[in-house]
Amino acid sequence: MLSRLRNMFRVPDLRNKILFTIFIIAVYRVGAHLPVPYVDFSAIKQLQDQANNSGVVGFLDLFSGGAITNVAIFFLGIMPYITASIIMQLLGVVIPKLEQWQNEGQVGQKKITQWTRYVTIGLALVQSTGFVFALHQGKSGLLGFSGFQGQDLIPNFSAGKAALIVLTWTAGTAMVMWLAELITQRGIGNGMSILIFASVVSRLPAQGAAIWSEGSKIQFVTILAIGVAMIVGIVFVESGQRKIPVQFAKRVVGRRMYGGQSTYIPLKVNQSGVIPVIFASSILSFPALIASALGDNFTGLQEWINDNLVSHQGWWYITFYTVLIIFFAYFYTAIAFNPAQQAYIIRKQGGFIPGIRPGPPTERYLAKVLNRITLPGSLFLATIAVVPLLVFALWDISQFPFGGTALLITVGVALETMKQIDSQLMMRNYEGFLT
Numbered sequence: 001m002l003s004r005l006r007n008m009f010r011v012p013d014l015r016n017k018i019l020f021t022i023f024i025i026a027v028y029r030v031g032a033h034l035p036v037p038y039v040d041f042s043a044i045k046q047l048q049d050q051a052n053n054s055g056v057v058g059f060l061d062l063f064s065g066g067a068i069t070n071v072a073i074f075f076l077g078i079m080p081y082i083t084a085s086i087i088m089q090l091l092g093v094v095i096p097k098l099e100q101w102q103n104e105g106q107v108g109q110k111k112i113t114q115w116t117r118y119v120t121i122g123l124a125l126v127q128s129t130g131f132v133f134a135l136h137q138g139k140s141g142l143l144g145f146s147g148f149q150g151q152d153l154i155p156n157f158s159a160g161k162a163a164l165i166v167l168t169w170t171a172g173t174a175m176v177m178w179l180a181e182l183i184t185q186r187g188i189g190n191g192m193s194i195l196i197f198a199s200v201v202s203r204l205p206a207q208g209a210a211i212w213s214e215g216s217k218i219q220f221v222t223i224l225a226i227g228v229a230m231i232v233g234i235v236f237v238e239s240g241q242r243k244i245p246v247q248f249a250k251r252v253v254g255r256r257m258y259g260g261q262s263t264y265i266p267l268k269v270n271q272s273g274v275i276p277v278i279f280a281s282s283i284l285s286f287p288a289l290i291a292s293a294l295g296d297n298f299t300g301l302q303e304w305i306n307d308n309l310v311s312h313q314g315w316w317y318i319t320f321y322t323v324l325i326i327f328f329a330y331f332y333t334a335i336a337f338n339p340a341q342q343a344y345i346i347r348k349q350g351g352f353i354p355g356i357r358p359g360p361p362t363e364r365y366l367a368k369v370l371n372r373i374t375l376p377g378s379l380f381l382a383t384i385a386v387v388p389l390l391v392f393a394l395w396d397i398s399q400f401p402f403g404g405t406a407l408l409i410t411v412g413v414a415l416e417t418m419k420q421i422d423s424q425l426m427m428r429n430y431e432g433f434l435t
Contacts, residue, residue: 014424021187025198031074038161073172081177084119124173128166189417197413200406234411240269248351270377272332274408280324322382329378339366
């Protein structure tokens with residue numbers, strides 16, 4: 001292992017990319033700890049103490065690396081950029097112009113990226129405005145269930161102060177988006193994934209210490225063993241794929257013969273990645289918004305939503321969470337992989353799947369295989385996401401760490417990054433980590 005670590009830094013190009021990525025992560029972590037102006041620092045300290053619960057803010061704070069409870073300039077983190085990217089990808093199915101850009105190659109991708117940035121800024125403005133009033137009122141939005149009702153984190157509130165905070169958070173989101181793109185272009189791995197990875201990993205030590213202090217030592221060791229077992233399962237499933245063989249017919253062009261080779265289409269068991277878990281968590285955050293907007297006339301409904309659809313220990317929450325993960329796994333897989341388009345590409349290139357006729361039969365075959373492998377993939381996602389919640393509910397532990405979402409992100413990003421490093425080492429005749 002040490003020799004392979006040395007190999008990473010023997011290649012100048014790879015070494016510069018790794019050091020550049022580490023530098024960008026350091027800048028991102030600094031921004032996650034610098035508070036915005038005009039906030040009450042003593043109230044922020046109380047918020048940090050109270051945010052170690054299973055509320056929705058605990059989930060959002062996980063992806064921002066503590067920036068939410070620090071009320072930092074990177075308060076929104078990378079989530080607006082992720083949401084905008086997902087929106088643009090989904091709209092590409094229903095808007096012909098976006099679909100045309102997707103088929104234009106690099107030129108079209110630049111246009112999609114530019115519009116994704118615009119959507120990100122728009123989302124950041126809306127979310128920043130909502131969070132400013134939530135921090136001021138201490139009772140609205142997602143933050144109303146986080147244990148600091150009635151506390152004003154922005155004393156002497158005014159329109160000018162609110163505008164400056166909104167502008168700071170929006171500019172912070174733009175900077176985070178720029179940092180993510182810098183990592184993608186000049187560093188190692190996908191920028192968004194690397195920043196989320198850094199945020200999640202930075203929270204694990206403190207959250208592990210919270211479990212150690214809240215539960216017994218046997219419970220801590222058991223949770224740690226479950227975490228290790230889940231990591232092994234995630235590595236096994238994330239590496240699993242169904243290879244669909246494709247053969248290309250021989251054809252003669254002039255005096256040369258082309259084709260005749262065989263290849264395959266790799267269909268991953270977990271085709272959708274961690275996106276269904278993020279979607280499901282986002283959907284389950286809406287009841288908190290609705291309950292906070294109903295007012296004091298619906299106290300009973302607010303209490304039921306707070307106990308069953310906001311707390312991660314509620315059985316209603318766990319049930320809806322499982323169903324939504326399975327649904328979004330199928331939904332996103334259907335969006336990401338189009339059997340009709342894939343069958344058309346195979347037929348256009350003169351290829352065929354052995355035993356399957358080109359055209360509609362190939363499309364039906366690909367759709368059938370995709371549906372079959374999506375079922376175990378969705379059940380795997382649901383199991384990884386729900387098992388920690390069941391353990392915490394049975395033992396009445398209110399901490400959020402070592403959750404399935406955190407493990408899925410950290411393991412998935414680590415695997416993809418190591419694959420990129422391996423490919424760089426293999427090009428220069430060095431032995432990689434995954435060989």
